[in-house]
Amino acid sequence: MRQRLTLPQLEAFLKLEATTSFRDAALELGVSQPAFSRTIQQIETRIGVRLFDRDTRHVRLTPAGERLRPIAVQLLNDYEASFSDFEAYVDGRSGRVRIATLPSVAATLLPGAVRRFCQTHPGVTVDIWEDVGIPVHRAVEEGDADIGIAPPPSKAHSLDFCPIYQDRLVLACRSDDELASSARHNWTVFRDRPFIALSTDTGLRSLIDRAFDAADIQVDPLFNCKHPSTAAALVAASLGISVLTRLTVEQVSDPNLCWRPLDTPEASRPIGLVTCHARSLMTPARDFMRELRTEARMWGRGERGSAD
Secondary structure: OOOOOOHHHHHHHHHHHHHOOHHHHHHHHOOOHHHHHHHHHHHHHHHOOOOEEEOOOOEEEOHHHHHHHHHHHHHHHHHHHHHHHHHHHHOOOOEEEEEEEOHHHHHHHHHHHHHHHHHHOOOEEEEEEEOOHHHHHHHHHOOOOOEEEEOOOOOOOOOEEEEEEEEEEEEEEEOOOHHHHOOOEEHHHHOOOOEEEEOOOOHHHHHHHHHHHHOOOOOOOOEEEOOHHHHHHHHHOOOOEEEEEHHHHHHHOOOOEEEEEEEOOOOEEEEEEEEOOOOOOOHHHHHHHHHHHHHHHHHHOOOOOOOO
16 A cells, blocks of 8 residues: 655645746745755655656646646645634634523523624524523533533532622512512511412522521412512512512513512522533633623623613
């Protein structure tokens, strides 16, 4: 079996074919003419066939050289295109970012971050997958997502967590409810109103129950809902009031629904970036996390969303 030519040898072959001059080809490649002549001899010896007919005045391709020329052009073009694609990926100009997130985050923190990211990374695709906290953590741990946006994972997960936003527990009520006329409330507001709760197997329920305990208030829920958006819908339907997070109320985006801060105690859940410390993140993923931090800061300063 004959030996295959290297990319530098293919480049030398094409350079001589294009210039038809050993001197000019050597000059363009930045080598001496004797060294270039030896390279062409090595090429022909390696593949066992003459590629150029030459005399004192002319250098032209042999039939074997004519057959090799399109092959050499294609190989060098493919090599250049493949490494250009790879360089674009390394530089963050192409690729894919896979995001696993809570639905409330997907509807609130993500849109602004995605918009800015796509403006600066038009060649990068963003995949968004929505679920509750534990499946989000699992997706990152198992490599199905590059970044998770969720509350902190348990210590049983081999994950890193960087908080970016405190999603505050708030009173959710109708916009025409008399409670909406006050800027804020304490937890005693739930003593005399039908209370729409989240079910006990949700992560938020334990946080809400601790806040009720701290306020020394006992509440008998009228409904127990698996999904926060369901609780918000029941509030909008005038069936009671609820405790949700600010992002959940903003997610619903119902003109009949509003939120008001709750004090004494003030409670919130941290939302952060979940990554796997055993897996490297490429440039697009790191750039996306920077945009998300920016968006979270704007929400934290009240530049996104509204209590009205």
